Amino acid sequence: DSLYQRLGGDAGVAAITADLLAASTRDPATRGSFVKVDLRRLQRMLAEHLCHLSGGPCQYTGDTMKQVHGGLGISEAAFYAMVENLRNVLDAHQVAQADKNALLAILAPMKRDIVEYKR
Numbered sequence: 001d002s003l004y005q006r007l008g009g010d011a012g013v014a015a016i017t018a019d020l021l022a023a024s025t026r027d028p029a030t031r032g033s034f035v036k037v038d039l040r041r042l043q044r045m046l047a048e049h050l051c052h053l054s055g056g057p058c059q060y061t062g063d064t065m066k067q068v069h070g071g072l073g074i075s076e077a078a079f080y081a082m083v084e085n086l087r088n089v090l091d092a093h094q095v096a097q098a099d100k101n102a103l104l105a106i107l108a109p110m111k112r113d114i115v116e117y118k119r
């Protein structure tokens with residue numbers, strides 16, 4: 001029994017990813033970053049990434065977090081806004097508190113590779 005399974009497996013991770021992307025393209029704190037992005041591809045890569053990180057049977061085929069986000073000028077505030085949106089999405093999918101914390105704990109250290117500005 002892995003975190004991936006507790007997130008709902010393939011279908012759960014796909015739905016969580018779709019909802020997070022929907023929130024990210026709506027939230028004024030983050031939406032500007034996604035204007036020119038191929039969201040279908042991003043959905044696929046992000047789902048792969050989350051599947052891999054949570055112990056699912058997936059290979060992540062994208063680039064490193066530093067390669068992907070470098071130069072995008074992402075602020076710490078935007079990062080925290082996305083974390084907050086993910087927290088809400090996981091709540092909406094009734095992911096247990098411990099599993100939510102486990103996933104967020106895996107993602108938190110990536111901040112240093114993603115954020116370029118304090119605000």
Ligand code: HEM
Binds near residue numbers: 037063069079114
């Ligand atoms: C822990 C937090 C985050 C994780 C795990 C994450 C993960 C990813 C992944 C896996 C990709 C796809 C990589 C690829 O295509 O090779 C991606 C792309 C992207 N991310 Fe993030 N991300 C995070 C935070 C953010 C934040 C806070 C923003 C902006 C507010 C952001 C903006 C983007 C954009 C714009 C792309 C698409 C880049 C492109 O295709 O040119 N990400 N992210």
